[in-house]
Amino acid sequence: MTGQPQHVVVVGAGLGGIRTAEQLRTAGFRGKISLVGAEQHLPYDRPPLSKQVLTGEWDPERIVLCDKARLDELGISARFGEPAVALHDGAVELADGTRLQGDAIVAATGVAARRLPDQPDTARTLRTLDDTLALQNALATARSLLIVGAGFVGAEVAGAARARGVDVTVLEAMPVPFTRALGPEIGAVCARLLTEGGVDLRTGALLERFTGGSAVELADGTRLDADVMLVGIGGVPELGWLASTGIDTSDGVPCDARGRVEGVAGMWAVGDIAAWTDPVRGGRHRSEHWTNATDQAAAVARDIVGADAPPLSTPYFWSDQFGLKIQLVGRPDLADTVLPLHGAGLDSGPVKGTVAAYFAGARLVGVVGFGAARLIARYRGLVGREADRAEVLALATSE
Ligand SMILES: Cc1cc2nc3c(=O)[nH]c(=O)nc-3n(C[C@H](O)[C@H](O)[C@H](O)COP(=O)(O)OP(=O)(O)OC[C@H]3O[C@@H](n4cnc5c(N)ncnc54)[C@H](O)[C@@H]3O)c2cc1C
Structure with missing residues (x-):
């Protein structure tokens, strides 16, 4: 592909898909955007499904990410309730036989319940x-x-x-x-x-x-x-529609550090299905977290229009349980040591207010907190630059 594409087909109308489509317009893309989603619903946000929507605190309308009027305003041609079933030579085939020929394809089909x-x-x-x-x-x-x-x-x-x-x-x-x-x-x-x-x-x-x-x-x-x-045993990437492409989907869709699918020109992947190359450590990493899908969508939209993408933010995840917000910054999977920084939750004391650090050797690779948002904010930058253990422990004892 040389220059900007004429027609971007985004497959999957969840968080990553709709944010990619929106961000394409923000990045100045004037061509055609098609968005296809397997579900009948307008794009919606999933974290509240097991929180405010389940408890009845929020109506489902509140989690809509982009309504019909906004889709029209952005010039996004959306098809809902029609899953993609195959991809051949840049043409996305839908269950009803429709073929959408794009010169840029974005895969954002998320995961299904395992x-x-x-x-x-x-x-x-x-x-x-x-x-x-x-x-x-x-x-x-x-x-x-x-x-x-x-x-x-x-x-x-x-x-x-x-x-x-x-x-x-x-x-x-x-x-x-x-x-x-x-x-x-x-x-x-x-x-x-x-x-x-x-x-x-x-x-x-x-x-x-x-x-x-x-x-x-x-x-x-x-x-x-x-x-x-x-x-509730996790998710399995929705990859069936890519079966005939020859892409190795053994753990999601393999991508380079800009979200370009390895070995397939004009194709990107974002969100839960996407295994992006880590530009610092090498290797691929797939993350099923909200912030990851949002960041990757913005980066891919910019890459499609030929603009530089901002660096991805430090991985972040939260969960609301029993009145407490659990927050996780960074990559605990890289750690060999966990040390308490605040609170006594690791010593059988109250869980609330507990903050712990994950270290790989002397480098800070993650921080987790329980009902401790203010403290987590304090360590976020340190995780981003993989601060030294001594600096982290000194900060923890500084007040
Ligand atoms: C109940 C629940 C709670 C969560 N809570 C949190 C949380 O607290 N914090 C957090 O960080 N993350 C949370 N997440 C994860 C977060 O919602 C996901 O990481 C995020 O939605 C990923 O975006 P995505 O676009 O990759 O996938 P999704 O948002 O799942 O969107 C994928 C879309 O693709 C569609 N699709 C699938 N197959 C096809 C096909 N063949 N053709 C067309 N469309 C297709 C699907 O129907 C879906 O609408 C939660 C997820 C769930 C399910």
Whole structure:
């Protein structure tokens, strides 16, 4: 492709997709933009699905990211309820047979809820607005909820259900929940949020089989039954429509440090499906976080119009559980050591106010906080420049 493209086709009308389309206009793109989404809904924001929308605090209208009038104003030609099924030579094929020929393609199809083998339809998942409304409806009359998998979404749902007085049991296969995302030390702090919130948390619990309705049997023979069951075991990238492209999608869509898909001219990927090359450390990293999708959308839009992209911000993630905001800055997966900076949560004291640092050798690669927004703001810049351990510990003891 030389010069600016004429027609950008954005596949996936969630956060990354709509932000890319909007940012293209902000970056001065005057050509045609087509946006296609598998769901019937206007683009909407997902974090409130397991928070304010599930609890009923917010109406679904409040999470719309871009309404029809704004789409028209931006000149974005949108098709909803029509998934892409294939990509051939720059043409995106939709389920109804329509072909959209673009000279720039942006893949933003996100992830679908991961399912267990033989998972029955009675086991709910939470990924879409429709999932949330169905779960909300089921919880309105439920007395008990069984959650398979102690992930962030499961923990948020557990908190919302406990607030309604529902008995909640959470099954986690690992000895400590959140180990993969936060490491065992911080995972143990998150586990306390669940148990102190009145959740029956069962760790090391291996699911043997579903036994009908919302009942399961564990490997040790324990049988559990509840009014409602939710399986929350993470997401799987939505890549089926790329099957015939030859792209190696073993862990998302492989991209360079600007989001250009490796080996495919005129194609970019953003958000949960995109495995971007880390310009500093090398290697590819896929992140299922809101800020990541927003940042990547802005960078890709600028790259498409030939402008320099701003550097990506330091990775950031939050989760609201049991009245506390958990905030994570950086890459805990790179760490070999976790040290407490503030509060006593790592020593069995109150979880609220706890802040801990992740170090790779002497370099600060992440910070996590529980109800400690002011402190997290203080360390964000230090994570960005991978500050030295001595500087971080000195700051922690400076007041
Ligand atoms: C319940 C929930 C709570 C969350 N809470 C937080 C949080 O607290 N903090 C945080 O940082 N992140 C949170 N996230 C993650 C955050 O929402 C995602 O990282 C973000 O939405 C990623 O944007 P995306 O565009 O990659 O994917 P999505 O926003 O999921 O959008 C992908 C879109 O593509 C569509 N699609 C899929 N396949 C096709 C196809 N073949 N053709 C056309 N369209 C297709 C989908 O229907 C979807 O609308 C949460 C996610 C969920 C589900």
